[in-house]
Amino acid sequence: MxxxxxxxxxxxxxxxxxxxxxxxxxxxxxxxxxxxxxxxxxxxxxxxxxxxxxxxxxxxxxxxxxxxxxxxxxxxxxxxxxxxxxxxxxxxxxxxxxxxxxxxxxxxxxxxxxxxxxxxxxxxxxxxAGEQLRYADIEMDTVGHKVRRDGELIALGPTEFRLLRHFLEHPGWVFSRERLLDAVWGRDSDIESRTVDVHIRRLRKAINVGGRPDIIRTVRSAGYSLDAGS
Known part of the structure; x- marks a missing residue:
């Protein structure tokens, strides 16, 4: 990364x-x-x-x-x-x-x-610049590879971890599926853009456990954003 x-x-x-x-x-x-x-x-x-x-x-x-x-x-x-x-x-x-x-x-x-x-x-x-990423009630330890929401440890797969890290590094920014593919999977990846939707669903399921508010916003015809105000 x-x-x-x-x-x-x-x-x-x-x-x-x-x-x-x-x-x-x-x-x-x-x-x-x-x-x-x-x-x-x-x-x-x-x-x-x-x-x-x-x-x-x-x-x-x-x-x-x-x-x-x-x-x-x-x-x-x-x-x-x-x-x-x-x-x-x-x-x-x-x-x-x-x-x-x-x-x-x-x-x-x-x-x-x-x-x-x-x-x-x-x-x-x-x-x-640092090892700890924070946004709203989400905290990520990039070295220890741990994610917490409201203090509770969240289990994420490697791809969901990279995806969340990218969002945490750019809170509020809207990313198209193609931009997310470049950033998370790499420019040389031959993965289809629809794969992004699958991993977004998995990420949402993991971090929204317990009925917590969904802070990943779907922006119609544009992509996705980490937005606590959604």
Whole structure:
């Protein structure tokens, strides 16, 4: 299981290769582009968990990409770290005011950037940084492979565990069957999308035992969401 989906927008090929190596070693699934327009398309196709965004990239500027990501419903809450050679206070303030969550000035060490990404995820998306995932009355110990609801231990099969983990890492997000297949079974899987429905039913049966409220919402013509308000 990856620590998260990262979108790297960087037009320095050598630096991009170095960062891809370091973040993949830290178990991030990294997609890379050097073009601002393509970055928006990639983010629309599959919202990342974090964006590393260079200020000066091909096509749209990094600052404009940041502004548009913040306007798009799919990415308005995705953490963004801007990478730039600009060190002036005015530029840093402009980047943060546009919607960036952090700002790293070049040159920097890959280890420093890995640490900054971890810090942002702990602050903005703690589920991706720790071993305990929580939402409503559900708790998951990702290391001990245990799930509790309202303190009571819940027995889950391996696939249902991975499915629930994905939902817990993205509470409130709506996922199509195809997106769930990619995330839980893998992109190379030849499993039919209807299989997702079967495992959703099994997951619901397990976590709703004892008449507890169903917090997995079916969104008509869209997919499924973990939503305590449903």
């Amino acid at each position: 990856t620590r998260g989906q990262m979108l790297l927008v960087e037009d320095d090929a050598a630096l991009a290769e170095l960062l891809i190596y370091h973040f993949r070693r830290e178990d991030f699934d990294v997609r890379h582009t050097a073009d601002g327009e393509e970055a928006l398309l990639l983010a629309t196709e599959a919202a990342p968990d974090i964006v590393l965004l260079d200020w000066m990239v091909e096509g749209l500027s990094g600052i404009e990409v940041c502004r548009r990501l913040r306007r798009m419903p799919e990415t308005q809450n995705v953490p963004i770290i801007m990478l730039t050679a600009r060190g002036e206070e005015e530029d840093r303030v402009r980047g943060l005011e546009t919607g960036a969550d952090d700002y790293v000035t070049k040159p920097f060490s890959p280890r420093e950037l890995v640490a900054r990404v971890g810090a942002v995820l702990r602050r903005v998306r703690p589920a991706l």
